[in-house]
Amino acid sequence: MLLKLAYRNLIGAKLRTVLNVGVLSLTYVLIIWHQGLFSGMYRQATRDVIKDEIAGGQYWHKNYDPYDVLSLDEGHGSVPQELKPLIAKKKALPILIRQANLYSKGRVQSVLIKGIDPGQKILDIPTAKLDSGKDILPVMVGKIMARKNSLKLGDSVTIRWRDAYGTFDAVEGEIVEIMNTNVPTIDNGQIWLPLERLRKMTGLTNQATIIVVGKEVVGEKDLSDWQFRNQDFLLKDVSDVVKSKRTASAIMYLVLLFLIMLAIFDTQVLSIFRRRKEIGTLMALGMTRLKVILLFTIEGTLNGILGIGVAAIYGTPVLIYTANTGIPLPQAMEEYGFALKVRMFPVYSAWLITGTVLIVMLTVTIVSYLPSRRISGLKPTEALKGKIG
Amino acid sequence: MPLVKLEKVFKHFPIGGGNFTALKDINLGFEKGEFSGIIGPSGSGKTTLLNIIGSLDTPSEGSAVVLGEPVEKLTEKQAAKLRSKYMGFIFQTYNLLPVYTVYENVEFPLLILKMSEEEIRKKVLAALEWVHLTDKINSRPSQLSGGECQRVAVARAIVKQPELVLADEPTANLDAENSYHILDTMVNLNKELKTTFIFATHDDKVIRYLKRKVHLVDGKVVKDEVVSSQ
Ligand SMILES: Nc1ncnc2c1ncn2[C@@H]1O[C@H](COP(=O)(O)OP(=O)(O)OP(=O)(O)O)[C@@H](O)[C@H]1O
Ligand SMILES: [Mg+2]
Numbered sequence: 001m002l003l004k005l006a007y008r009n010l011i012g013a014k015l016r017t018v019l020n021v022g023v024l025s026l027t028y029v030l031i032i033w034h035q036g037l038f039s040g041m042y043r044q045a046t047r048d049v050i051k052d053e054i055a056g057g058q059y060w061h062k063n064y065d066p067y068d069v070l071s072l073d074e075g076h077g078s079v080p081q082e083l084k085p086l087i088a089k090k091k092a093l094p095i096l097i098r099q100a101n102l103y104s105k106g107r108v109q110s111v112l113i114k115g116i117d118p119g120q121k122i123l124d125i126p127t128a129k130l131d132s133g134k135d136i137l138p139v140m141v142g143k144i145m146a147r148k149n150s151l152k153l154g155d156s157v158t159i160r161w162r163d164a165y166g167t168f169d170a171v172e173g174e175i176v177e178i179m180n181t182n183v184p185t186i187d188n189g190q191i192w193l194p195l196e197r198l199r200k201m202t203g204l205t206n207q208a209t210i211i212v213v214g215k216e217v218v219g220e221k222d223l224s225d226w227q228f229r230n231q232d233f234l235l236k237d238v239s240d241v242v243k244s245k246r247t248a249s250a251i252m253y254l255v256l257l258f259l260i261m262l263a264i265f266d267t268q269v270l271s272i273f274r275r276r277k278e279i280g281t282l283m284a285l286g287m288t289r290l291k292v293i294l295l296f297t298i299e300g301t302l303n304g305i306l307g308i309g310v311a312a313i314y315g316t317p318v319l320i321y322t323a324n325t326g327i328p329l330p331q332a333m334e335e336y337g338f339a340l341k342v343r344m345f346p347v348y349s350a351w352l353i354t355g356t357v358l359i360v361m362l363t364v365t366i367v368s369y370l371p372s373r374r375i376s377g378l379k380p381t382e383a384l385k386g387k388i389g
Numbered sequence: 390m391p392l393v394k395l396e397k398v399f400k401h402f403p404i405g406g407g408n409f410t411a412l413k414d415i416n417l418g419f420e421k422g423e424f425s426g427i428i429g430p431s432g433s434g435k436t437t438l439l440n441i442i443g444s445l446d447t448p449s450e451g452s453a454v455v456l457g458e459p460v461e462k463l464t465e466k467q468a469a470k471l472r473s474k475y476m477g478f479i480f481q482t483y484n485l486l487p488v489y490t491v492y493e494n495v496e497f498p499l500l501i502l503k504m505s506e507e508e509i510r511k512k513v514l515a516a517l518e519w520v521h522l523t524d525k526i527n528s529r530p531s532q533l534s535g536g537e538c539q540r541v542a543v544a545r546a547i548v549k550q551p552e553l554v555l556a557d558e559p560t561a562n563l564d565a566e567n568s569y570h571i572l573d574t575m576v577n578l579n580k581e582l583k584t585t586f587i588f589a590t591h592d593d594k595v596i597r598y599l600k601r602k603v604h605l606v607d608g609k610v611v612k613d614e615v616v617s618s619q
Pocket of ligand 2: 437589
């Protein structure tokens with residue numbers, strides 16, 4: 001009964017209802033869309049990072065610290081005996097990381113050299129191209145690296161590094177591949193060489209900095225000089241970035257939620273103020289105060305429910321369309337520091353949708369109820385006079 | 390037993406530091422089927438008295454027993470139930486629900502009583518028949534004249550065939566023609582359905598129709614006259 005009456009009142013309020021329901025539906029759609037974007041971003045980034053960089057996890061030499069370039073001097077060691085069978089079966093992949101200077105087109109910059117087995121199958125990057133068969137040192141770079149230094153296929157570069165005895169040495173190399181990866185941490189400021197060539201150049205025979213294990217390998221444990229870093233550990237950077245972006249965007253929802261709160265609260269306060277006489281009439285006709293309060297609360301809350309309906313009407317196609325065709329991202333997004341495709345595919349989970357609806361509905365219900373409570377102090381005789389007390 | 394029985398009723402309103410006594414020692418009874426009015430000048434306490442009878446307010450002293458219930462002892466919920474079941478109200482300013490249609494306004498008291506859809510429809514149409522408004526069923530109050538609005542209000546008051554209809558200055562905003570129309574309708578209802586009417590008014594047009602006139606001056610009953618009917 002109350003629902004019917006509340007619905008009538010709401011429809012009767014025309015413009016105000018249209019505005020409230022409009023803002024509410026927009027809030028649903030924006031929150032779900034935006035959060036879905038972050039979920040998609042996270043899913044995509046982790047998928048690409050796993051595919052191109054971390055596979056089933058990595059052993060790190062105990063002195064290796066990716067945040068400290070100086071650690072690279074000491075951060076290497078002989079491949080441990082325990083992993084040799086896995087490496088032989090191509091289920092583990094040693095990578096040697098060294099510091100160097102790269103000279104190209106009259107410019108010099110400090111880079112990391114990563115030595116990798118060209119025949120590896122664990123990471124989804126085109127290392128096979130490093131198997132050039134030529135005498136000249138084959139060099140592979142990522143697309144960000146190539147763009148920043150305007151490197152093209154066939155360009156020659158000079159690499160200068162310090163050998164095992166601390167003396168500088170230099171070699172000429174040729175760009176044989178520009179890999180199309182979405183993972184900046186294997187791209188930006190890095191060049192890739194065949195592992196054995198790098199080992200020879202640096203005199204670090206049989207040495208590695210990290211050892212990547214295949215996805216199918218399970219139950220890895222720390223070895224004496226090598227610590228095993230699992231996927232969760234290695235993905236922490238990605239999830240931290242996404243989390244921080246998420247937090248920043250949460251401010252937008254707070255603003256939107258606040259807007260709703262204001263709109264509904266204002267509507268409620270105003271209608272209780274203006275409809276005083278009506279409230280008195282309802283009481284005279286035999287409605288209890290509690291019922292009147294309930295009626296006004298339902299009226300406010302119905303805005304939220306109508307909002308869901310309207311949001312579903314125009315939001316569903318938008319959400320489905322963006323989930324299927326993706327959203328093009330500006331190139332600048334690469335600078336986020338983690339894997340991103342040029343197209344983002346948002347992911348809308350049932351949790352996201354129900355959670356959003358629940359939060360918004362809860363907000364709407366509370367701000368509908370709070371002003372309505374004032375009715376409990378209203379005498380029917382006073383209300384009927386329509387006076388403001 | 391009378392429908393309404395007031396004994397030694399006083400009503401005080403707090404004003405500034407002290408009290409203003411709006412009703413002084415009211416002793417009155419109203420029987421079923423009466424067509425009576427409380428009449429008196431402005432500020433004499435008519436509305437205050439009608440509100441107490443309507444269980445919208447309580448006496449400060451004394452007792453008001455309405456339809457067997459002591460108004461001063463009822464909880465808010467019990468009073469609401471008493472009103473919804475047995476009373477109809479008509480106000481000077483019509484007090485229709487503005488966003489509802491004529492039909493929905495008249496339907497309202499029945500929705501509170503929770504009746505079947507079919508029964509509601511029958512009663513609403515019958516009530517609109519009484520006030521000759523069947524052609525305006527889907528209009529909204531803003532599209533009606535004052536007289537039509539008050540006829541809707543009358544229909545709303547009588548749709549559940551209450552024991553008691555309380556009308557506070559029902560004609561104050563109406564011209565003569567509309568006033569007589571409304572009054573004729575109410576007289577007919579009183580005759581055919583034995584509905585009890587109590588008015589609060591100082592309008593001569595209404596007073597002419599009354600069968601009993603309770604004169605109120607400064608919160609006191611100064612005269613209680615029954616008009617002999619022929
Ligand atoms: N809530 C209140 N607080 C204080 N005084 C009140 C209150 N309600 C009524 N009064 C006073 O009680 C007296 C009677 O008021 P009431 O409304 O019953 O008069 P009335 O006979 O209906 O007058 P009118 O013909 O103008 O409607 C008035 O003097 C009024 O000022
Ligand atoms: Mg009055």
